[in-house]
Amino acid sequence: MFGWIIKRDLLLAMRRQSDVLTTLFFFIIVVSLFPLSVGPEMNMLRTMAPGVVWVAALLASMLSLGRMFSNDYLDGTLEQMLLSPQSLSLLVLGKALAHWLVTGVPLVLMAPILGIQYDLPAEALYVLTTTLLLGTPVLSLIGSIGAALTLGLRGGGVLVSLLVLPLYIPVLIFGAGAVEANMAGVGFNAHLSLIGAFLLVSLVFAPWATASSLRVSLE
Amino acid sequence: MAINWFKYSSPASFYFLAGKMIPIFVFAAVILLIAGLYVGFFVAPTDFQQGEAYRIIFIHVPAAWMSMFLYVVMAFWAGIGLAFNTRLSSMFATAIAPTGAMFTFIALWTGALWGKPMWGTWWVWDARLTSELILLFLYIGFMSLQAAIDDPRRADKAGAIIALVGVVNIPIIYFSVQWWNTLHQGASVSINQAPSMATTMLMGMLIMVLASWMYSIAVILKRARVIILERESHTAWVAELRKKGAEQ
Amino acid sequence: MSWSSVSEFFSMGGYGLYVWGSYIVTFICIAGEILLISNRRRTLEKQYGLIHGVNRKRDSK
Secondary structure (H helix, E strand, O other): OHHHHHHHHHHHHHHOHHHHHHHHHHHHHHHHHHHHHHOOOHHHHHHHHHHHHHHHHHHHHHHOOOHHHHHHHHOOHHHHHHHOOOOHHHHHHHHHHHHHHHHHHHHHHHHHHHHHHOOOOHHHHHHHHHHHHHHHHHHHHHHHHHHHHOOOOOOHHHHHHHHHHHHHHHHHHHHHHHHHHHHOOOOOHHHHHHHHHHHHHHHHHHHHHHHHHHHHHOO | OOOOHHHHHOHHHHHHHHHHHHHHHHHHHHHHHHHHHHHHHHHOOOEOOOEOHHHHHHHHHHHHHHHHHHHHHHHHHHHHHHHHOOHHHHHHHHHHHHHHHHHHHHHHHHHHHHHHHHHOOOOOOOHHHHHHHHHHHHHHHHHHHHHHOOOHHHHHHHHHHHHHHHHHHHHHHHHHHHHHHHHOHHHOOOOOOOOOOOHHHHHHHHHHHHHHHHHHHHHHHHHHHHHHHHHOOOOHHHHHHHHHHHHO | OOOOOHHHHHHHHHOHHHHHHHHHHHHHHHHHHHHHHHHHHHHHHHHHOOOOOOOHHHHHO
16 A cells, blocks of 8 residues: 555656656756855855755755645545545655655755765765755655645645744754764764654654644545 | 533633633733832842843743743643644634744844844844744744634644644754754854842842733733634624623 | 932933833734734624623714
């Protein structure tokens, strides 16, 4: 069941290629805007790089949150999912991970290339990619709560960001902090383990919260 | 004789109970406010370090404590409303949110004005001020979610979920901001322990905290009554209230 | 802590702007909140035709 929902969602995503690419291009454009605004001066960019890449990843993954449930909501499959004997939390976990595969992973793959644009040392690129790899699922999981709460609301897109951004802040702090710590030569393991902790906690609690939000939204 | 507390859990009886209690709290709030300001301005000595500027503490600290306390109380009532489906508890959570947001704004405003003479700039990325700012975002998120949903039942439940998720995140946000702040210790000077306070200063502040408690209860009950009237307009007891109002 | 003169009280040891700035804004917020609730209640009462404590005859004239 769990595998089925991920396969189904990936299939749906593949059919609409544009969704995957728009998120990716948004990420690339936002990251490339900063040198234009701040100036090409290298060590300024190097210090800013982790923050810029992380904030861009955060915004990019939030961009496509709205569509996580809305298509199924419109054509009624969401109601069938609610009625199905399968546990809703598992289905929702599947949807969140499918969202992560569609939006999170491309960001993780693209991050090192953009890091080079900011002249990040090799090891910092490695740390940036691992933090993003661990962090983006947390963004999708917490984001799924916001997406479920604002299902079918007018102006839901903006509302999701208002609900979800404060909850992203710990992940952002430790994600960008890890890369910065690495560049400053200080160990970054503490940051990584904390992001790992956020991941585990949100893996357990987010699906349950999203399931109850879906029940509330579809009552 | 066991008091049947559940009698007051129905909006109708709570409406009249609250009506009788509000004047008491308003009276207590005014008395405590005058006492607190008197102690704050006329009894507490000048601080040797900060001169007179420290007197902002008499509203900054109560507001900051109230903002955090009210969020937890709001999440509590929202949780009760979600779990037991009691309409009154969800109405209570909706009534608390604006007062909590106001106290957060006051805490930020007075914190900035206190920071200017002490740290030289209006806004300092001190760990406490930053988490207070994030708390304001959580309040705004709760209120705008509730405003965006027309059906009150769904608005209550959706608000309850985001409030509960928020209250779980508050300690996480606070510690990550605390960690982030000590990481960049050089960036800002932060007074980590409260300045050693003369008893009269402490007394003034505690009276002001009590005054802010009384004020919050009075204002929240007042807003809760309005929400009850708005939501229960179709019920019999409101119709009877309207008839009575018409004959007056 | 006795203030020798009223002007000294308002200057607040040179920090008057900050101290009174924060107190005034606080009282504006509190007054604003109270006004918001009472006019929310007044519009509700007008809508329901339920005038508490206001003499209805005087209004209906």
